[in-house]
Amino acid sequence: MSASADFSTGLAFDGRPDRHYVFAYGANMHPAQIAERCSRPVVLGPARLPGHVLGFFGHSHVWDGGHATAVPVPGQDLWGVLYELSYMDAQRLDAWQDARLDGAGSYFHYPARVFCSDGGGHVALLYKKDVLGPPTTPSREYLARIIEGAAARGLPEAYVAVLRNMAAKPAGYAVPDRGGALRELNIVTSCAQCDG
Incomplete structure (x- = not known):
């Protein structure tokens, strides 16, 4: 297995140069969602990121509630x-997550070492929210998608129970609202072109 260096963090990325390791902790854990966004994702298995928890911030028009992010x-x-x-x-996946090379997107790439069930560590990228602000409540439907993904991927039952006990609110409209995703993408794209 080869590794490539990221000199900004001192971490070496695992795997082939033409492949990327990505750690998903939100709705992208769900088999249907990752299949919609990626043509051939290879599941390496459950993994944990030490020193972080799941938090929700901002507002997703797709899910009518807070966006998931990793919080230290x-x-x-x-x-x-x-x-x-x-x-x-x-x-x-970057396009779906609105992660941009210029840093103007909703999420950014965050390199971190994650640990698989066998104890082996891998350097992977994860998506973190760029701007947090005050915490917000996710919609019940969005949290259910995350919980379904966690259970389907075999995450520890104790962790799935923590997810089930998180606060959530019912969405105010039918979700996921894919039209909302297109509106968000258009607004972000339009604002990136603004001069002032």
């Missing part, structure tokens, strides 16, 4: 799924 909290573990993606699938 010492001594806690954020569980998720480690995927191996082709370069093209990684680009598609």
